[in-house]
Amino acid sequence: MAGLKYIRDIENLEGLSAEEKYELSKVSEQFQFRCNDYYMSLIDWDDPDDPIRRIIIPHASELDEFGELDASDEESNYVVPGCQHKYTSTALLLCNEVCAGYCRFCFRKRLFMDENDEVVNDVSRGIDYIRDNELITNVLLTGGDPLVMSTRKLEKIIRPLRKIDHVNIIRIGTKIPAFNPHRIINDPELPNMLTRYSTRHKRIYIMTHFNHPRELTDTACLALDLLMKAGTVICNQTPVLKGINGDPETLESLMRSLSDIGVNPYYFFQCRPTAGNIPYVLPLSEAFQIFEEAKRNVSGLAKRARLVMSHSLGKIELLGLTEHHMYLKFHRSRYDTDKGRFLIFHRDDNAYWLDDLVPVEESPHPVAKFGHKPAHAIGPE
Ligand code: SF4
Numbered sequence: 001m002a003g004l005k006y007i008r009d010i011e012n013l014e015g016l017s018a019e020e021k022y023e024l025s026k027v028s029e030q031f032q033f034r035c036n037d038y039y040m041s042l043i044d045w046d047d048p049d050d051p052i053r054r055i056i057i058p059h060a061s062e063l064d065e066f067g068e069l070d071a072s073d074e075e076s077n078y079v080v081p082g083c084q085h086k087y088t089s090t091a092l093l094l095c096n097e098v099c100a101g102y103c104r105f106c107f108r109k110r111l112f113m114d115e116n117d118e119v120v121n122d123v124s125r126g127i128d129y130i131r132d133n134e135l136i137t138n139v140l141l142t143g144g145d146p147l148v149m150s151t152r153k154l155e156k157i158i159r160p161l162r163k164i165d166h167v168n169i170i171r172i173g174t175k176i177p178a179f180n181p182h183r184i185i186n187d188p189e190l191p192n193m194l195t196r197y198s199t200r201h202k203r204i205y206i207m208t209h210f211n212h213p214r215e216l217t218d219t220a221c222l223a224l225d226l227l228m229k230a231g232t233v234i235c236n237q238t239p240v241l242k243g244i245n246g247d248p249e250t251l252e253s254l255m256r257s258l259s260d261i262g263v264n265p266y267y268f269f270q271c272r273p274t275a276g277n278i279p280y281v282l283p284l285s286e287a288f289q290i291f292e293e294a295k296r297n298v299s300g301l302a303k304r305a306r307l308v309m310s311h312s313l314g315k316i317e318l319l320g321l322t323e324h325h326m327y328l329k330f331h332r333s334r335y336d337t338d339k340g341r342f343l344i345f346h347r348d349d350n351a352y353w354l355d356d357l358v359p360v361e362e363s364p365h366p367v368a369k370f371g372h373k374p375a376h377a378i379g380p381e
Pocket residue numbers: 098099101102103105106107108109143144145174175209
């Protein structure tokens with residue numbers, strides 16, 4: 001991206017003391033660090049707890065023992081290299097293994113590690129798979145960040161997808177509007193290309209990743225405006241993150257600001273128990289209470305989002321919390337038998353993930369056995 005200056009070495013961060021540089025360099029040896037000058041300019045270096053800093057600058061506790069690199073077992077979703085197929089109607093093409101910065105809590109940080117080969121440069125086998133599978137109506141381009149690619153390369157993926165009759169929605173998952181909105185503003189060919197393929201009957205959706213309202217700068221809003229004028233629909237998804245947006249006021253402000261500018265608040269996620277994520281994860285019950293409190297004073301448009309957990313079994317929505325119980329429901333499921341399943345668990349304020357919860361015996365549909373694969377399961381068998 002022309003004009004953008006990347007910073008990959010902690011030593012080059014002017015806002016850190018020598019001690020911090022030494023300590024955080026050890027973290028970046030384990031989990032890659034990458035930032036750019038635009039995003040760095042949003043950090044308030046006088047505040048050690050600045051939320052933008054927490055998004056992008058390593059934290060010493062990332063090295064604490066916690067979680068797994070692939071907490072939702074995404075590796076089991078590959079049908080051909082670079083293509084995941086977990087839900088019947090939706091396929092993912094992992095078309096790029098780079099982002100304009102690396103979020104510290106990323107659930108795909110394994111992709112940025114040298115030995116990883118889940119992303120392929122040529123996704124044509126994935127496109128062939130999608131063409132041959134008429135049940136796939138939605139395709140998500142993801143990675144990494146597809147908008148880090150040149151518009152020409154991106155079009156090479158979107159053009160053949162648009163020619164497939166049964167593919168209606170093409171989504172692009174991206175944090176570029178937050179990390180580097182100039183990528184969009186300085187490339188008029190990008191909105192032009194999107195206009196060609198986001199048609200009256202089959203739209204392109206841009207799935208943005210704003211974690212904090214301060215990322216919605218004037219420049220970011222201008223970039224979003226260009227994407228909307230190009231005829232795309234914009235939805236936002238973010239985890240609820242300790243020290244970043246994990247308080248009712250910040251989450252409320254994010255919901256409100258997104259809806260004010262015409263971006264749909266789509267998903268709020270339970271932060272995955274990915275290795276390195278301990279400084280950012282909140283217990284399920286706490287995340288739920290923050291989410292509910294944030295929704296109290298906003299309009300219906302601002303609170304369209306659901307709070308979900310992207311588990312290997314599916315997207316599981318957090319619905320309710322009482323003194324003794326937690327109520328959840330499958331929003332998307334890997335297996336037909338789980339579709340719409342309602343789940344009741346004993347309340348556990350130390351639980352971070354579905355697997356930490358104990359089902360209530362008399363629940364009509366407890367998750368009986370994790371990892372059980374019925375014969376009709378789709379995807380890689
Ligand atoms: S933008 Fe998404 S894929 Fe990239 S580092 Fe952040 S969370 Fe990970």
